[in-house]
Amino acid sequence: MAHPSQLGLQDAASPVMEELLHFHDHALMIVLLISTLVLYIIVSMVSTKLTNKYILDSQEIEIVWTILPAVILILIALPSLRILYLMDEINDPHLTIKAMGHQWYWSYEYTDYEDLGFDSYMVPTQDLVPGQFRLLETDHRMVVPMESPIRVLVSAEDVLHSWAVPALGVKMDAVPGRLNQTAFIVSRPGVFYGQCSEICGANHSFMPIVVEAVPLVHFENWSSLMLEDA
Amino acid sequence: MADHIEEKIKNYRTAPFDARFPNTNQTRNCYQNYLDFHRCNKALSDKGQETSPCDWYQRVYKSLCPMSWVERWDGQIEDGNFAGRV
Numbered sequence: 001m002a003h004p005s006q007l008g009l010q011d012a013a014s015p016v017m018e019e020l021l022h023f024h025d026h027a028l029m030i031v032l033l034i035s036t037l038v039l040y041i042i043v044s045m046v047s048t049k050l051t052n053k054y055i056l057d058s059q060e061i062e063i064v065w066t067i068l069p070a071v072i073l074i075l076i077a078l079p080s081l082r083i084l085y086l087m088d089e090i091n092d093p094h095l096t097i098k099a100m101g102h103q104w105y106w107s108y109e110y111t112d113y114e115d116l117g118f119d120s121y122m123v124p125t126q127d128l129v130p131g132q133f134r135l136l137e138t139d140h141r142m143v144v145p146m147e148s149p150i151r152v153l154v155s156a157e158d159v160l161h162s163w164a165v166p167a168l169g170v171k172m173d174a175v176p177g178r179l180n181q182t183a184f185i186v187s188r189p190g191v192f193y194g195q196c197s198e199i200c201g202a203n204h205s206f207m208p209i210v211v212e213a214v215p216l217v218h219f220e221n222w223s224s225l226m227l228e229d230a
Numbered sequence: 231m232a233d234h235i236e237e238k239i240k241n242y243r244t245a246p247f248d249a250r251f252p253n254t255n256q257t258r259n260c261y262q263n264y265l266d267f268h269r270c271n272k273a274l275s276d277k278g279q280e281t282s283p284c285d286w287y288q289r290v291y292k293s294l295c296p297m298s299w300v301e302r303w304d305g306q307i308e309d310g311n312f313a314g315r316v
Contacts, residue, residue: 090247091247092246093243093245094243095243098297109296111292112242112243112244112293115297117297153260153294155296157298177257178257179255179257179294181254181255182254
């Protein structure tokens, strides 16, 4: 999850998010270098003692500052397109989970074998236990096996919502009557938080998402327990 | 053919990639498998054959389709209101 006064992206928990994180670093570095150069040039032009500043021309510099930006754009575009196609690769999921958005909670359905479904409401602030995170915790988490390709089908039962988990690099709109597919692999065990990302009414800010990634054995135990409780 | 289907169903993990529906929108994938299950059932039982080959479609639509959609469609089929051609 995000920590106080965080500026950058959350630590990646999936291979795709790792790629996005590195690309972001790369693009931001280019942006910072260009901005620093431009700021330096502005300051030096404004503070120069030279008086004859307004009749200047040079073919060479014009060529340089045409070719160089084009090269920089290519340096940004190539990794960007690489990641775009990487995200679009055909994957062979081991598990399908449906995330249905409601006003104002998510419900998760695991129906590959049995019909397991449960709701996931935010824990109200007054019911939090020390150590839990305000406006992020839920009563039931979406538990997934780690290191397995997971397919999540996102939809909604009433209005538009959006299912997002930044640490996994996932965001998918929940549209009533439509089934949107997204996929990820969780590289490490842990608990990953997200929040509804499409305005959906009064409690839009209070329907978080919690994904808990555990080894496969624990996932199987959890799903048996959940089926018994249902 | 029935053995082949049985083998596939025994090793079923989840709905595999379907090249007919390669994109983000999987609505039709769910609906098509639901239709195919009911059409398969109807076709095979009309001919007096076993309907076990149709189980594949059922596994796939159960994996993909939200439970509320399936309940609604099942209710419509029972009432005779289902819009799809089965």
